[in-house]
Amino acid sequence: xxxxLEIEGVTKSFGGVRAVDGASFSLAAPGIxxxxxxxxxxxxxxxxxxxGRQFADAGSVRLxxxxxxxxxxxxxxxxxxxxxxxECRVLAEETCLDNLLFAAQDKQLSRExxxxxxxxCPQPGIVEEADRLLDLVGLRRLRAEPAGxxxxxxxxxxxxxxSLIGRPRLLLLDEPAAGVNPAxxxxxxxxxxxxxxxxxxxxxxxxxxxEFIMSxxxxxxxxHQGRVLEQGPPAAIQASRRVIDAYLG
Amino acid sequence: MxxxxxxxxxxxxxxxAAVLYLLAPVFAGSPYVLFxxxxxxxxxxxxxxxxxxxxxTGLVSLGHMGFAGVGAYVTALLMKNAAVPxxxxxxxxxxxxxxxxxxxxxxxxxLRSHFFIIVTLAVGLVxxxxxxxxxxxxxGAAGLPGVPRPHPINLGFAVVDxxxxxxxxxxxATLFLLVFxxxxxLVHSDFGRSLAAIRQDETLAASRGVDVFAHKLAVFAxxxxxxxxxxGLLIDFLRAAAPQSFGFLExxxxxxxxxxxxxxxxxxxxxxxxLFIALPETLRIADTYRMVLFGAALLALALSAPRGLxxxxxxxxxxxxxxxxx
Numbered sequence: 001x002x003x004x005l006e007i008e009g010v011t012k013s014f015g016g017v018r019a020v021d022g023a024s025f026s027l028a029a030p031g032i033x034x035x036x037x038x039x040x041x042x043x044x045x046x047x048x049x050x051x052g053r054q055f056a057d058a059g060s061v062r063l064x065x066x067x068x069x070x071x072x073x074x075x076x077x078x079x080x081x082x083x084x085x086x087e088c089r090v091l092a093e094e095t096c097l098d099n100l101l102f103a104a105q106d107k108q109l110s111r112e113x114x115x116x117x118x119x120x121c122p123q124p125g126i127v128e129e130a131d132r133l134l135d136l137v138g139l140r141r142l143r144a145e146p147a148g149x150x151x152x153x154x155x156x157x158x159x160x161x162x163s164l165i166g167r168p169r170l171l172l173l174d175e176p177a178a179g180v181n182p183a184x185x186x187x188x189x190x191x192x193x194x195x196x197x198x199x200x201x202x203x204x205x206x207x208x209x210x211e212f213i214m215s216x217x218x219x220x221x222x223x224h225q226g227r228v229l230e231q232g233p234p235a236a237i238q239a240s241r242r243v244i245d246a247y248l249g
Numbered sequence: 250m251x252x253x254x255x256x257x258x259x260x261x262x263x264x265x266a267a268v269l270y271l272l273a274p275v276f277a278g279s280p281y282v283l284f285x286x287x288x289x290x291x292x293x294x295x296x297x298x299x300x301x302x303x304x305x306t307g308l309v310s311l312g313h314m315g316f317a318g319v320g321a322y323v324t325a326l327l328m329k330n331a332a333v334p335x336x337x338x339x340x341x342x343x344x345x346x347x348x349x350x351x352x353x354x355x356x357x358x359x360l361r362s363h364f365f366i367i368v369t370l371a372v373g374l375v376x377x378x379x380x381x382x383x384x385x386x387x388x389g390a391a392g393l394p395g396v397p398r399p400h401p402i403n404l405g406f407a408v409v410d411x412x413x414x415x416x417x418x419x420x421x422a423t424l425f426l427l428v429f430x431x432x433x434x435l436v437h438s439d440f441g442r443s444l445a446a447i448r449q450d451e452t453l454a455a456s457r458g459v460d461v462f463a464h465k466l467a468v469f470a471x472x473x474x475x476x477x478x479x480x481g482l483l484i485d486f487l488r489a490a491a492p493q494s495f496g497f498l499e500x501x502x503x504x505x506x507x508x509x510x511x512x513x514x515x516x517x518x519x520x521x522x523x524l525f526i527a528l529p530e531t532l533r534i535a536d537t538y539r540m541v542l543f544g545a546a547l548l549a550l551a552l553s554a555p556r557g558l559x560x561x562x563x564x565x566x567x568x569x570x571x572x573x574x575x
Binding site: 059073085102106 | 434435436438440441442443445446449450452453456457458459460461463464467487
């Protein structure tokens, strides 16, 4: 069986800077994967290449065996790539519930227009599913509240469950712990663990908070100077001489 | 719950339609009031069209009366020169404006917001120049006078004669209600929700699977078509197509109608049109003073009511019924 996500020889330059320089890795099985590395290692660029915000200069990206590197962001999203943003993005004017319902909606333009003519009702059971996911992160009581009124940490949790309702195969999280207070950090960790147990998908998490990622991920990838320097379970990574050199050197 | 954007229920819609139609017998004896109301509806239609872009999708088009002009001239030419009846001529005008809108949208909608605004401004000016200078087709600055009014329509129980003020008002009211229904359906559809997501955060919308460009193009073409419908109705009402009706000042006027009325609200465009068309028309304020007064009104509104007249009305309504807001 093909790996869920397979990156091969991805290169991306901005002017004279090689942000990603031949990165390759393969995530064969569902799991929680951490992607770490010093500043400028190319993590965010690699993320953008995976989800389609940037196109690689060379190399390939495969999702469940199919090449997706030529596809645009929305096409990749429809194939099962979901992501959350470092700056945390939700639809501020919509309620929490509507944020989830929108994420679940089929957004193919022609079908949307057809549904407009037929006045079709929403997918059966989707409101229940949305409520269940809101429950999972303790936001059920705020379901009718506009997302713009939530605290930063709550918005993070909302963003995560909203990306899940579309049943992605791969969820990319860009620094989910950034700016979240320590108390909520435990909720977040707990939430991501439950998400994984329930969905059995690939969670790929870029993170700077070492304590957070080492206690959450089962497998860590370390990037340095645009390549994957090392990968393995957290304990092995923390003991690795090369990783320590990369961070300190 | 879903569809927070508008609390208009079917019953409210029916009541709204009834009020609009009932104005005809009420003012049957005062053709001047009917004239002002009909003119208001002629502008309220392109205002609704622009509201779909400005209020719901977050796209600013500064040349929208240009598309109204395309609809207007196509309708006028077909009726005047080819003796096509009103309904098919208007349909053709609507379609033509939609096609021009799509052709403009394909290259322009890829631009970022502020560049897009500049380009729509240019498109409006270019269309105006075409109307003003293609003498052999549009009659140039003199325009196309003598556009015939529609023939009487026999409804079985009554005959509506659009050559009389009451009759044309009823035609205008029907077309406005049609456009209003389009707006309502769109806003409360999944398509409308995707547009709202684009307005709030394009990057997020794309990452959730919205084809931002295709959605923008669809709504832009639809909006241009509806503007064309309004333009066709307007010139048939005035019985003449003139380039000044679709020039830069009219473009700005339309944007003001939408913003002051309340962008992103269902009734905003109509409120704005009443304020900008019916009021100065009935008060007979000279054109020069109009802009001064509206400048002041706009400033006051921007400071005190950022969501426009309809936002102000909604806030007042909520204050009257504080506990019923859930």
